[in-house]
Amino acid sequence: MIPRYSRDEMVSIWEPQSKFQIWFEIEAHACDALAELGVIPKEAAKIIWEKGNFDVERIDEIEREVKHDVIAFLTSLAEYVGPEARFVHQGMTSSDVLDTCFNMQLVKATDLLLEGMDRVLAALKKRAFEHKDTLTIGRSHGIHAEPTTFGLKLAQAYAEMDRNKQRLQLAREEIATCAISGAVGTFANIDPRVEAHVAEKMGLKAETISTQVIPRDRHAMYFSVLGVIASSIERIATEVRHLQRTEVLEAEEFFSKGQKGSSAMPHKRNPVLTENLTGLARLIRGMALPAMENVALWHERDISHSSVERMIGPDATVTLDFALHRLAGVIENLVIYPENMMKNLDQLGGLVHSQRVLLALTQAGISREDSYRIVQRNAMRVWNGEGAFLDFLLGDEDVTKAMKEEDIRAVFDMSYHTKHVDTLFERVFGA
Numbered sequence: 099m100i101p102r103y104s105r106d107e108m109v110s111i112w113e114p115q116s117k118f119q120i121w122f123e124i125e126a127h128a129c130d131a132l133a134e135l136g137v138i139p140k141e142a143a144k145i146i147w148e149k150g151n152f153d154v155e156r157i158d159e160i161e162r163e164v165k166h167d168v169i170a171f172l173t174s175l176a177e178y179v180g181p182e183a184r185f186v187h188q189g190m191t192s193s194d195v196l197d198t199c200f201n202m203q204l205v206k207a208t209d210l211l212l213e214g215m216d217r218v219l220a221a222l223k224k225r226a227f228e229h230k231d232t233l234t235i236g237r238s239h240g241i242h243a244e245p246t247t248f249g250l251k252l253a254q255a256y257a258e259m260d261r262n263k264q265r266l267q268l269a270r271e272e273i274a275t276c277a278i279s280g281a282v283g284t285f286a287n288i289d290p291r292v293e294a295h296v297a298e299k300m301g302l303k304a305e306t307i308s309t310q311v312i313p314r315d316r317h318a319m320y321f322s323v324l325g326v327i328a329s330s331i332e333r334i335a336t337e338v339r340h341l342q343r344t345e346v347l348e349a350e351e352f353f354s355k356g357q358k359g360s361s362a363m364p365h366k367r368n369p370v371l372t373e374n375l376t377g378l379a380r381l382i383r384g385m386a387l388p389a390m391e392n393v394a395l396w397h398e399r400d401i402s403h404s405s406v407e408r409m410i411g412p413d414a415t416v417t418l419d420f421a422l423h424r425l426a427g428v429i430e431n432l433v434i435y436p437e438n439m440m441k442n443l444d445q446l447g448g449l450v451h452s453q454r455v456l457l458a459l460t461q462a463g464i465s466r467e468d469s470y471r472i473v474q475r476n477a478m479r480v481w482n483g484e485g486a487f488l489d490f491l492l493g494d495e496d497v498t499k500a501m502k503e504e505d506i507r508a509v510f511d512m513s514y515h516t517k518h519v520d521t522l523f524e525r526v527f528g529a
Contacts, residue, residue: 103378108419111206112412114154120199121171122150124296125186128278128288131295138185146186151178168192189288191281193399197312198276200411202300204320207415208270214422215263215327219256221429223527226252230519233512234348234439235450240340244450245443245515248349248434253526255334260526262327269323272316276302282398283308310399314392317407321389324414328382331425335372335379338428342369348439352431371428378421385410447480448487454509455491462500472496 110116126147133143152174161170176183187195230249235242278293279285285293290304297304305312342350351371353359359366388410392403443450452473459469476490476497484490491497491506498506 103420104416105419105423108207108210108416109412111203111210112416114157117199117203118152118154118157118171120202121168121195122152122175124195124198124278124300125172125175125190126150127296127299128188128190128292129185130299131289131292132185132188134295135289135291137289138188139182142182142185145182146179149179149182150175166192168195189280189292190278191310193311194278194280196404197308198278198296198300198302200407201273201275201302201312203411204273204317204415205270205301207411207419208266208273210419211324211415211422212263212266212270214419214426215259215266217426218259218422218429219263221426222252222256222259225429225432225434226250226256226523226527229434229436230523231516232434232436232439233443233516234436235443235445242442242446242450244453245512247516247519248436248439250519250522251337252429253523255330255337257526258330258333262323262330265323265326269320273320274302275305275312275316276300277305277308277312279305279308279310282310309395309397311395311403314389314395314403317403318386318390318393321386321410321414324418325383325386328379328418328421331421332376332379334425335375335428338372338432339369339376342372346438346442348435348442350433350435351428352433371424375421375425375428378417378424382414382418382421385414446487447485448510449477449480451487451510452477454514455497455506458505458509459497459500464496464500468496 126143129138129143129146132138133140152171156174156177157167157170160173161167164170164173172183172187175186179186226249228249229252230247232248233245234248234251236244236246276293276297277283278288278296279290280287293304296302338349338351340346341348350367351369353367358364359368359370388406392406395403456466456469456473459472460466464472472494476487476494479485479490480487488507488510492503
């Protein structure tokens, strides 16, 4: 995490103070359950809540000596609680605290990610309806294909991000588990009812069955979803970058007053935000693979996953949170140039209607092979800069024998390509 690509609200989830507060709540809730079960005195559980506190600097100081973060935390806690601290962590192991806390942090982080996703969806929907009927050229392989609308481009992005929101909601459910099952996960030294109580109080579900750690297939799935979302962000960002190229200039990032695009060339207006998003997406995707490799741990517990998660947990969620809000800002402020879209659409002299001509000739009785040959020979003349497609068709005897002039001209009607826009919008946004 670096401040340049971070939002404070997400960063705070991963700060030591927040982490240790969750640790304390896990331990204190466990003490409440143990007290109800008669394992520890009820007065002790009450005192733990009343006196319970910790000092981050003191924990760091103790850890430098004992080389164990949970023991360091418990020692600092005991300095505040007093004698009743002997009842803390009864029957528990470090993973009970670490894993439950990590999942709690991921749940909190996911709630913020869902807020960012909602902002992106709102921006895409607003701009999609704004440009629902704005004609533009659709491209395949980067080459002009057939007309579409800019609204449909944005609707496609909306549908993709909406699927990602659903994936993220499922990922939140997947990761929202708690394990308070003790060494090797057998509950030998702690009643399963303690786990159930802690899970309820923390807003989690009790893990179905764990070893000494919560199974890491859950985390592999979670970080993979973050990687998919990052890929979708990159897809949208890449589209904007292409559309902002000088030769295209159908849309561009907002360029604010006083902004400068280049230290050398004062004329530059570069797609820096979407280039930035492309880079951030690479980082987030790169964190999915280590999460998958964390699934295979030794027997009931090892800590080969620990160092990975201490880095990818904060970094992936903080980076994706920043990226979602940056993308939302790009869409909200995106500058659209409908006149350039029409200019580009007309650039090939009507070739974008070649399929319609092909279909019309086949319907007029000419074989598909011959129709393709007739259309292509005229299209290649346009590619060579010899003239306009419609003019060549009107001068081609093979075409005029099969079709009337008014029928040939009708093939060039742009509205033909937008007749199902409403249907597609209803599929994406509802009636």
